[in-house]
Amino acid sequence: MDNAEGVKTLLSDYPKFVSRKRLGEYEAAEVLLDLHNAIELANLTDRQREAIRLVYFEDLTQVEAGKRMGITQAAVGRYIDFAADKIADIYYYWAGHNEGYSMGGRN
Template identity: 40%
Template sequence: MINEDVFISERFQRKLHEDEDFKKIYLEYLLDPNETNKKRLNESYIKYEKQLIALKYLRKVVVFEAKRFDSKIRKRNAKQLSFDAKFDDELTFFDILKDEKAESNFNEMLERKLEEAFVDARISSEILSMTDRQQEIIYGLYVKDLTEVVLAERLGITQQAVSKTHRKVIKKLRKVVAKEC
C-alpha cells in the first residue's frame, strides 16, 4: 500500500500533473478515503513506478547497445597497416621507414663498452672501479635501456637487488660529480 510519505514525493507530484486519470483517482481518495479508493490509487501508482523502472532499464540497454555497436563498427572500419603492403610501385612502407644509418648507429651503441658510453673521464674511471655486477646493472639500465624487472630476470636476481645496487652506484657517481663542483 502507498505510504503517506509518497504523497509528498516529487515522483508522485509529477504523476499528478502529467496524468489526469491519476489526478481523478487521487481526488476521489482525498474526498472519500475508503479502502477501495486507496487500493485504486495504490495500483495506479505502482503501475506508474513499474513504468519508470522499465524506462530506466530500456534507457540503459539502449546506451549499452549503442556503445557495443559503435565499438563493432570501429573494429570493422579499422584499417590494418602492413609494412609489407605495396605503397608506391615497388616500395613498401618498410622501405620508406628503414634507415640504415640509424640502425647501424644503434647497433654500434649497443656494442660499446660501458665506460665508453660516458663522456666524462672521472665517471668512466669510477665505473671501471666498480664490481662486475654493478657494471652489468649500469650497462643494462643505461646502455641497453632495460627495466629493472627485465634486467633482474636476465641476471637471475630480484628486482629489489637491482634497485638497491643501482641506488648505491648512483650515490657513488654523485659523489664523483660533486667533487668536480
C-alpha cells in the same frame, strides 16, 4: 649531478645524449664522456656496473635486468642506488675542484 637522483636523471637521459651526439652536438659528447669517466672512476662493483649498463645503456626494465642477472628487481634497484651514490661522489669531487663538463673544466 652531485647527488644520486641527479645521476639517475642523467642516466635516464642517456639515449637522448647519444642521439644529440650523433647529430653533432659537441656538448652532448662532453656530457657522455664525463659520465663514462665518472662511471670508471666510481669504483663500481661488477654487479653495479652491469645493472647500470642493462637498465640505462641497453634500456631494459629493472625486472628484465634482474632476470638477465639472475636476481630480483629489488636487488637491481639496490645496485643502481649504490652505483648512483658512488657516481655522484665523483661529480661532487669534480664540482669542488672545477673539473668535469658541468663546471666548464676538463678532467
